[in-house]
Amino acid sequence: MVQEELISKINVTLSEEFELPIEKLTSEAHLVDDLGLDSLDAVDMLVHIEDELGMKLDVEKVQHARTLGDIYKLIGEVSSDSN
Amino acid sequence: MSKTITIIGSGISSLTTAILTLKEGHKVTILEQHSVPGGFLHCFKRFGVRFETGAHYIGALDEGLPFHKLLNYLGVYHEDDYIALDPENTDEYNIENGIYSYCxxxxxxxxxxxxxxxxxxxxxxxxxxxxxxxxxxxxxxxxxxxxxxxxxxxxxxxxxxxxxxxxxxxxxxxxxxxxxxxxxxxxxxxxxxxxxxxxxxxxxxxxxxFRHGGQLLAKRLVDRIEELGGEVLLRKEVVDLEVTDDGKDIKAINCKDGSRYESDLFISGIHPKHVFDMVGKENLKKSFSSRLGKMKESSAFIGAYIILKDSLGINPLRNYYFAPKGVPPYFHAEEIRREDQFFFMTSPQRDIQRRDKFPITIHASCAGETFSGWDLETLKRNDKEYNALKEELFVPIFDQLDKRFPGFKDNIEKVCYSSPLTNIRYNPTPNGSAYGIYHSFENTGARAIGPRSHFHNMYLTGQNTLFPGLLGASVSGLRTAGHIVGIKRILRELEQL
Structure with missing residues (x-):
């Protein structure tokens, strides 16, 4: 799956699960300040993304992510590793 | 500053959290739905014998080891309450290739x-x-x-x-x-x-x-709580948790008997799916609610509580495990199959073997849907089909035990059974499991839910937040208390014991 497809899939999942408007889901969006997600949400988010994409992410790295772009990057790394 | 804390459930994790927060000056009230405290520590009497409902193993209990330190720190350790298992053979595993023993x-x-x-x-x-x-x-x-x-x-x-x-x-x-x-x-x-x-x-x-049953540890923990000024209220079945108008905190807990409990903090020691059901889906973040819904449950359990006419050489200081077709590839409720059944046998009387009574307990895995035809509301004690099914499920188990201990079946003097519904009744879990949430990678470590929750003043504790077993559950209580009173000092004091 190319990066754009992955991002689009993640955005649909996050929009549905966290009830966030899809237009707010950009690389620059700050998880806490812009999307209102806290550290507990980070684990919920990780579980939903893993479920949707069928891949395993590093919990600590997800918890340290600041922006949605950081999350996209993590997924890109895992995805290219598994390819 | 002293806070008021209400805890739901009185399993070992709740009791541990209660003592550790009381020691720091907080005011604690525990609400237990059952008429006896302890969760899976509680025992029941049948045929004149005390049987355990769950607790059959205590690890790391020698002096200087973790559970010994923790029980001492809680102020509830009494050497005479415990008995060491046979050091030459603590656990016997009967699996497809033969019998293996751990010592x-x-x-x-x-x-x-x-x-x-x-x-x-x-x-x-x-x-x-x-x-x-x-x-x-x-x-x-x-x-x-x-x-x-x-x-x-x-x-x-x-x-x-x-x-x-x-x-x-x-x-x-x-x-x-x-x-x-x-x-x-x-x-x-x-x-x-x-x-x-x-x-x-x-x-x-x-x-x-346990020398005198898990109930004695439960009693000692409750006594300690009361000594520190806390209270454990029995027959208090929680039915509803009220959420504040802004949706960020828990306001109060309501019990079936009409009583209502407000406090600064709330701790749930019961199954997370059960407690969040009572909070109400409409009050939960959708992302959390759907994650909780996806979490798999561990296998349901059935039990047999037996009096044998003869000991048949069964060592009361040993646990016996059976997985005749090998350790099953799946343990969780959705995928465990009847033919993959595994079970274990323990003695509820570890050292006091009465001459005329040889009690044993068997707990066996049970496929998820086996008892789906019944529910607690409508089940009657004399339901013939229900009772026949329980007996039928133990037929292959008794056959297996007859091979290991010849004459086993002929030596059964008295027997009564429990089903997953029994677990649902006494320790509410969604499917009657004993171990709660399936403790796979997805549900443990940093992925586990709790001790914090999405509500600022609500914490979780218990086996579902860490790992099953007495040690897992009591350490989960320590972790939860650590979030409230600070874990570093507790760990330092435990380290120095």
Whole structure:
């Protein structure tokens, strides 16, 4: 799956699960300040993304992510590793 | 500043959290739905004998070891309450390739197993060496104020299966090393090596049973709570949790008897699915609610409580485990099959063997849908089909025991059974499991839910937030208390004991 497809899939999942408007889901969006997600949400988010994409992410790295772009990057790394 | 805390459920995790927060000056009230405290520590009497409902094993209890330290720290340790299991053979595993026994001590197990697999001595030593290295890296097990988290994380992220495969050992040795998975009910592919290491270490260093039943530990914990000014209220079935208008906090708890409890903090020691059902889906974040819904449950359990006419050589200081077709590939409720059944047998009277009574307890896995035709509301005690099904499920189990202990079936003098509905009734779990949420990678470590919740003033504790078993549950209580009163000092004081 190319990066754009992955991002689009993640955005649909996050929009549905966290009830966030899809237009707010950009690389620059700050998880806490812009999307209102806290550290507990980070684990919920990780579980939903893993479920949707069928891949395993590093919990600590997800918890340290600041922006949605950081999350996209993590997924890109895992995805290219598994390819 | 002193806070008021209401705790739902009185299992060992709730009781642990209560003592640790009371010690810091908080005011604690525990609400227990049952008429006796203790959760799976509680016992019941049948045929004049005290049977355990769940607790059958206490690990790491010798002086200086983690559970000994923790019980001392809580002020409830009494040496006479416990009895060491047979050091030569604490656990006997009857699996498809034969009978394997575990005994006390690392070295002894290494040499015993190496005798069976002489070509794999190095691999066997490596396995047990890594078990030890892993176990000591957990600061809330071998209590340490400061620790290198990266070591612990390395073990937490590795599966037991992957580790054993990397050793390139034969299947028979693999089967022997995964046999204790029957104890915690998680398949080796789904299981973190780190979690497994704690369980194995706790058993190898010191395996005990209760001399007078788990209920005595529950009583001692409750007595200590009352001594510290806390209260444990029985027959208080929580039916509803009120949420504040802004949706960020829990406001109060309502019980079936109409009583209402307000407090600064709330702690749930019961199954998370059950408590959040009572909070109401409309009050939960959708992302959390759907995650909770996806969490798998561990296998449901059925039980048989038996009086034998003769001991048949069954050692009351040993636990017997049976997985006739091998350790099943799946343990969780959705996929466990009837033919993969595993079970274990223990003695509720560890040392007081009356001449005329030989009681044993059997707990067996049970496929998820087996009892779906009944519910607690409508079930009648004399329901013929329900009772017949319980008996039928034990037929292959008794056949198996008859092979291991010839004459077993003919020696059954009295027997009564429990079903998953019994667990649902006394320790509310969604499917009657004893171990709650399936403790796979997805649900343990940093992925576990709790101790914090999405509500600012609500915490979770219990086996579902960490790991099953007395040790897992009590350490979960310590972690939860640590979030409220600060964990570093507790760990420092435990380390210094």
């Amino acid at each position: 006390k001590g690392y070295e002894k197990n290494i040499s015993k197993i190496t005798e069976m697999f002489p070509e794999f001595g190095d691999e066997i030593s490596t396995y047990f060496g890594e078990i030890k290295n892993s176990a000591v890296s957990f600061p809330t097990y071998y209590f340490k104020e400061e620790s290198d988290q990266s070591v612990m994380l390395k073990y937490l992220k590795m599966s037991l299966h992957d580790f054993l495969i990397s050793l390139k050992i034969p299947k028979e040795l693999y089967d022997l090393l995964i046999a204790p998975c029957i104890l915690h009910g998680v398949s080796p592919k789904d299981l973190s090596f780190g979690i497994h290491s704690i369980l194995i270490d706790s058993i190898l260093v010191s395996a005990h049973g």
